[in-house]
Amino acid sequence: MVLLVQRLSKVYFKLENHLHHHRHEPEALQASLQDFESHISICLTQLSKPGSEFLSLSWILQCFEILPSVNKAFAKLVVDIDYPMCKWEENSVEEYLEFSLTLLELLNSISSSVSHLGHARLCLSHAVDLVESSPSSAIERLKAVQVKGSSSIKDGFRKTQNKEDGDERLNFSSKEKILHLALLEVKRVGLWICGVILAGLSGDSKPYLETIKELGGLSGSTLSGLDSSFCEAIKQGVVLKEVRELNDSAACFAAAIEAGNSSHGVEELKRKLQAFEKLIDSLTKEVDLLFSMLLAGRNELLNGIRKVLN
Template sequence: MVLLLQKIDKLYSKLENYHHSHQSQALSSSLEAFHTLVCSSLNSFLSTSRSAGSEVPSFPWIQQCFELIPIINNGFAKLVVAVDYPMTEWEGDSVEEYLRYTLKLLELCNSITCSLSHLGKERLSLSHGLSLVENSSPCLAVEHLRQIQVQPKSLSKDFRFQGNEEHGSREPFTTKKSVIHQALVVMEGMVFWVCGILMSSLVGNTKPYMEMRHSGGRLVSSLLAGLDLSVGEVIVENHGMLKEVKDINDSVAGLVSAIQIGRKSKAEAEELQRRLEMFEKMVEGLGKEVACLFNKVLAGRNQLLNGFQHQKH
């Protein structure tokens, strides 16, 4: 009887070890799939950057860059499902980390929206100056035809992450919590790296990008690898300013010069009008995407918080 019990214990022990090993392998595979999704999305963005060459940073380029955010967020959501670890089962520190991430993302969306709003106001001012040219008031128009002014922006004080630097090098990914935690680190670092690119491009200043690029620590830096160097060169070489803003400013300078020397300025006015119309569509298009992301993130936060409130009751 004792011998039989010993055999049963050994059998259960083997089954338990097999189950643990199988679960650990499944968790690692799910995390690897998330990393693969992130890397493939970044590589696609890098290919576009290289093929575009001198055309970046441009509005289409930063729009494609922004589209990385929902891709990474959706990839994280799929990982949560794949490891069968719904947020309602998360431990307190994981919930707090996720809520902190989404709050900062909402704040960044607001910063991007404010920058887009500023660019929209600058466009309206130029459109008014252009209407004065068309109404035969060239002298008055010159006073309004000033180049687009950017808004310097600093993000370092509000968007610095603690604890990410040390995570990921030693902890084995044998639990659902550890897998989710590393995925959160990657998602945070990647998404805010993207936001740094957008903010630098929209405000025409390299500072936001330079401040945000290392926010995810060594783990995120290793995933970015050459991509960060390539994008950094683009941002620094162009001082972060969008190609479309430079083009508009060049058109403004050409139109003002033509007016001041008394030359007919119809061609310059038409070119500026064309560029302003394109610029308006781009600003509005990106603004809608930012608003859509903001609403989705806010809805997800509210759903999570409501779920925990119901659990308490």
């Protein structure tokens, strides 16, 4: 959804006066959908390259980089089929706005988890600073980074449940049908990414499992292959690579202090703390940026709708 609301709001105001020379027969519409799905597949492939470390902060940052590209592809599809938001069925508009609100709430949860990891890093850094003045205090504070743990995120999903093709959607126009299928995939990708990010940051698979349940599974989705790989990665537990390495380094340093060799391992721990800090800072900026852009775009779109209604 990032950048998407802003892009669609521009489409909403400008596209009606823009001349398109595309054909919109069923075959052409289907081709546009296939192009969209192909782009999504390419984006997701970036997350499953050989050697990808699924449970790592660096991989989580890659997940955030995928979202703008996915949403840009959706905005392009809307333009390609000449179907601006002002022409959407009421249910689609509502579905879109509910989804954007869901992402805002999930980003809040992600931000809280990132802040917790940042605080844990500060505690370890403080312990290193105490080594010379109070070795015993340093040892006491050189404890493993404790992830926040997860709480239920079901309430944050709102009306994001997927509706199967059929029933009332059989009466939708061809463009509305294409829109529905594309929006469904954007929702799947956005919610799945938030679910795996929250799982990694909290050290608990619960957010991810709740996401899969709310989505009704991923059968037939471009996410299915990536999801299978992620499932395999968390079978042994959900611990971020950087957290695990930081904890190992802190434990070794604490043992060295107890043995009377406070210089052993300190530089290694400092390097890991610095690297961890950079990743946390990058992730914090990414979350804040996405939240701000999504909120601003959503408000802009809502204001545009109010102007049309008035």
